[in-house]
Amino acid sequence: GIQVEQSPPDLILQEGANSTLRCNFSDSVNNLQWFHQNPWGQLINLFYIPSGTKQNGRLSATTVATERYSLLYISSSQTTDSGVYFCAPRTGNKLTFGGGTRVLVKP
Amino acid sequence: DGGITQSPKYLFRKEGQNVTLSCEQNLNHDAMYWYRQDPGQGLRLIYYSQIVNDFQKGDIAEGYSVSREKKESFPLTVTSAQKNPTAFYLCASSLQGLNYGYTFGSGTRLTVV
Numbered sequence: 001g002i003q004v005e006q007s008p009p010d011l012i013l014q015e016g017a018n019s020t021l022r023c024n025f026s027d028s029v030n031n032l033q034w035f036h037q038n039p040w041g042q043l044i045n046l047f048y049i050p051s052g053t054k055q056n057g058r059l060s061a062t063t064v065a066t067e068r069y070s071l072l073y074i075s076s077s078q079t080t081d082s083g084v085y086f087c088a089p090r091t092g093n094k095l096t097f098g099g100g101t102r103v104l105v106k107p
Numbered sequence: 108d109g110g111i112t113q114s115p116k117y118l119f120r121k122e123g124q125n126v127t128l129s130c131e132q133n134l135n136h137d138a139m140y141w142y143r144q145d146p147g148q149g150l151r152l153i154y155y156s157q158i159v160n161d162f163q164k165g166d167i168a169e170g171y172s173v174s175r176e177k178k179e180s181f182p183l184t185v186t187s188a189q190k191n192p193t194a195f196y197l198c199a200s201s202l203q204g205l206n207y208g209y210t211f212g213s214g215t216r217l218t219v220v
Contacts, residue, residue: 001166004149030205041144041195041214048208086149088209093138093157094165095199095209097149 004098023087111212130198139181
């Protein structure tokens with residue numbers, strides 16, 4: 001099956017800093033989602049992005065399907081951005097999750 | 108408001124017992140999914156269902172069973188054959204087709220005591 005690698009595994013940011021999270025995947029995909037998991041475990045959909053670039057407030061994402069990677073940008077980070085970020089490419093009927101990037105934003 | 112409801116939020120089970128986790132959605136989604144998450148790791152697919160009365164095994168189906176008698180409901184049973192059931196279980200749903208994303212419930216934390 002498809003392999004999904006996320007980097008870095010851990011990220012510590014000072015409030016106000018910018019960062020980039022990366023997701024590499026091994027096969028062609030139909031689609032890709034980015035999620036934020038809060039400390040209570042809830043998965044919140046951030047982006048649904050098979051290709052191209054999307055922006056939502058301080059967050060934006062870019063997927064280059066032909067090169068099999070996606071990037072999530074966090075600008076002007078806030079403490080509420082802390083949590084785990086997952087990318088999940090879709091192949092057929094399944095989402096496959098990477099191991100996540102654990103982000104801690106310090107005040 | 109439309110959404111996915113998982114219950115209970117916390118569940119304790121004695122070794123050797125079967126336990127059923129509930130997942131209900133009112134989004135009118137066709138497809139439903141069960142994932143398992145272990146501490147510090149990503150999610151792994153247990154079972155999924157595209158339509159009523161039909162379901163398929165995911166990557167880690169051993170020791171689990173499901174049913175899909177209604178479009179809105181997709182309960183997961185963790186059987187005594189599951190050797191390490193302590194985990195966080197997440198249910199999701201989506202519309203049919205490749206152009207739709209998944210929506211997740213808030214999860215059930217199962218602990219074997």
